[in-house]
Amino acid sequence: MSDEIEYYVKKYKLIDPFDPKNLKPAAYELTVGDEYAIGGKIKQLFDEVGKNEIRIPPFEVVVIKTKEIINLPRFLIARWNIRVKWAYEGLLWVGGPQVDPGWIGNLCCPIYNLSDKEVTLRLGDAIAIIDFVKTTPFNKDSKKYPRPPKRILFEDYNPDRLKSALYVEASRRIEQVEKDLNKFGSKLDTSIGINITVFSIIIAALTIMISLNTASCQAIQSWSILSFIFSFSAFIISFVVYFKVTSKSKGDSNEKNN
Secondary structure, three states: OHHHHHHHHHHHOOEEOOOHHHEOOOOEEEEEEEEEEEOOEEEEOOOOOOOOEEEEOOOOEEEEEEOOEEEOOOOEEEEEEEOHHHHOOOEEEOOOOEEOOOOEEOOEEEEEEOOOOOEEEEOOOEEEEEEEEEOOOOOOOOOOOOOOOOOOOHHHHOHHHOOOHHHHHHHHHHHHHHHHHHHHHHHHHHHHHHHHHHHHHHHHHHHHHHHHHOOOHHHHHHHHHHHHHHHHHHHHHHHHHHHHHHHHHHHHHHHHHO
16 A cells, blocks of 8 residues: 555665655556657657657657666565556557566656557656565575666667657658659649640740731731740749759759768
């Protein structure tokens, strides 16, 4: 119960730092620490607006280190899991639930966002809940958990190697669709420019024919003005299309080089 948790906190420093507000009737709420990994990169959180939050996109995986250090005596085991609140937000906790007797250090665990929306966690948010169970009395023949553990640092878990295959594949396909759309747009722009140019040539040809076969100066003047407008428009559109295609080609080349 909560009174026993407080007792072991005082005697063994079971949870450090300990906040009475996070103490529940038979468990304790663990909070988001200052280190996490997402997209294969280890990042830091700071107690500043804009730098104190983790944005988890749909289908992405994040590894979060707890703020609290757990110091288990050899006659206690701990069990922890994500808070139900975050489970209903679509976050799936995929770690091992048991913490062995003798463990000392922060806790780290991968969390998947299986929802279709971005989920935001902030520094100090209650992310998981942990409870404690007594084992049989420890004796000299019991196998000891190494103190300190082999993995005491966040980096020791190699969280930068963990990426969501689903998120990576979805991002790759979206990027490919965007490239295909850009290519289609360039082709469409080029096609429109060519069509307008051809139409302008036809207008110019008609103007010449009219100038040779009509005595109406008014008609000649009107067709000449119309031909000029279409020819000028075709020139501008062709220039814009050429500029866009050239810029796009240079951009794609720079991306490949980088």
